[in-house]
Amino acid sequence: MNLLKKSTYICPFCFTEHKLSEVNFICKNEPNKCENAKREIVMVPASNEGKNIMPKDMFCDSCGESTNVKVCPTCNAELPYTIGEYKDLIFAVIGAKEAGKSHYIAVLIDKIMNEIGAAFNCSLQAINDATITRYRNDFYYPVFRSKEIIRVTHSAKTDATVSQPLIYTLAFRETSIFGGLLKSKRISNVVTIAFFDTAGEDLNEEDTMKSVNKYIYNSSGIIFLLDPLQLTNVRDSLPEGTQLPEQNTEIEDLLSRTANLIRRAKDKKMTQLIDIPVAVAFSKMDAVESLLDPSSCINYPSKHIGSGKFNIADFEDVNGSMESLVRSWGGENFANQLSSNFKEFAYFGLTALGCSPDSNSIKNLRPNRVEDPFLWLLWKHKLIKSEKRK
Ligand SMILES: Nc1nc2c(ncn2[C@@H]2O[C@H](COP(=O)(O)OP(=O)(O)OP(=O)(O)O)[C@@H](O)[C@H]2O)c(=O)[nH]1
Ligand SMILES: [Mg+2]
Ligand SMILES: [Zn+2]
Ligand SMILES: [Zn+2]
Structure with a gap:
């Protein structure tokens, strides 16, 4: 159990504070296999019905493969994989x-x-x-x-x-x-x-x-x-x-x-x-x-x-x-x-x-x-x- 669990995270690149649910993804497929990966398109996961939980992954809306690469909704920087956990x-x-x-x-x-x-x-x-x-x-x-x-x-x-x-x-x-x-x-x-x-x-x-x-x-x-x-x-x-x-x-x-x-x-x-x-x-x-x-x-x-x-x-x-x-x-x-x-x-x-x-x-x-x-x-x-x- 982590006693320091929080409801928000701070992006360590732009230092904006976000709710846990506010996180975007990018496709991690090879750029020659997916349009989204090639153009580094940022994808917004489906809403989790008002619950403030960080989504773990989502399916790329172009190639359909699962991705867990999270990016900050404010600056688009790739977030550390541990983001929101600590x-x-x-x-x-x-x-x-x-x-x-x-x-x-x-x-x-x-x-x-x-x-x-x-x-x-x-x-x-x-x-x-x-x-x-x-x-x-x-x-x-x-x-x-x-x-x-x-x-x-x-x-x-x-x-x-x-x-x-x-x-x-x-x-x-x-x-x-x-x-x-x-x-x-x-x-x-x-x-x-x-x-x-x-x-x-x-x-x-x-x-x-x-x-x-x-x-x-x-x-x-x-x-x-x-x-x-x-x-x-x-x-x-x-x-x-x-x-x-x-x-x-x-x-x-x-x-x-x-x-x-x-x-x-x-x-x-x-x-x-x-x-x-x-x-x-x-x-x-x-x-x-x-x-x-x-x-x-x-x-x-x-x-x-x-x-x-x-x-x-x-x-x-x-x-x-x-x-x-x-x-x-x-x-x-x-x-x-x-x-x-x-x-x-x-x-x-x-x-x-x-x-x-x-x-x-x-x-x-x-x-x-x-x-x-x-x-x-x-x-x-x-x-x-x-x-x-x-
Ligand atoms: N005597 C002594 N001089 C130091 C020490 N640390 C740094 N200096 C000197 O102070 C100068 C500046 O140190 P930096 O660490 O580059 O200073 P800074 O705050 O990063 O400077 P900026 O990057 O310009 O903002 C160095 O080039 C050293 O000559 C120390 O512990 N003792
Ligand atoms: Mg310096
Ligand atoms: Zn950011
Ligand atoms: Zn893709």
């Missing part, structure tokens, strides 16, 4: 230009596949070939194989592959009551997770945000990446000669545009808080190490993976330390805007690379705490358990 979670990774989104996604997905999976008894599986190829070519190979930085992400308006999210299913296996000694093979929960790597430039105006980034307001969690090197106070306190990126968007502008976009789309008043959890994560913490107390928890690996539980003490330590850092770094206004717009939020500090790339090459890949915001979102959605406080 809860859809869309995690939106947003941040200004050069905030570190692409490198973060590259390292996070690898971390989920290799360490989070084993620790939390779950497995991440790409839902289609497009996801496998795109993750491998655009994310994994540059960072882990050739050790080179990932190129700037192009705008979704000019490069259609950007608007294709990386889609995975995350399946949790039951843990036995005897503390996991007898690892059960039964699946207890499955979620569909879409990661969306936006181009920072698409987040510069509210209008583009509205058209290209529908996924933000239909998301189940937002990872808001911030580059600490964009904060004036941080730039001024770093040792002279430190290489700094160009200063671009003010961090609170992006936050307020995101909040406005969600409010408008969900018809929420200014007085109502938005209920999408927001993980505010400072990227590139390696670059500001000289500004941290050497004993700060941010310098240490997190404790979640070791115990296979979400460690609340560790989480609160980081959340508290990061919030006071943000305020002392001149982010007072940002912190206030965050709490006056969002119901649930927390601060994180991480590094995807663990080093500053030296003329495009990644010399010493040492990620730290990349899993924290993701695990916090899974915990918020009750997909993983927490460690009891001692």
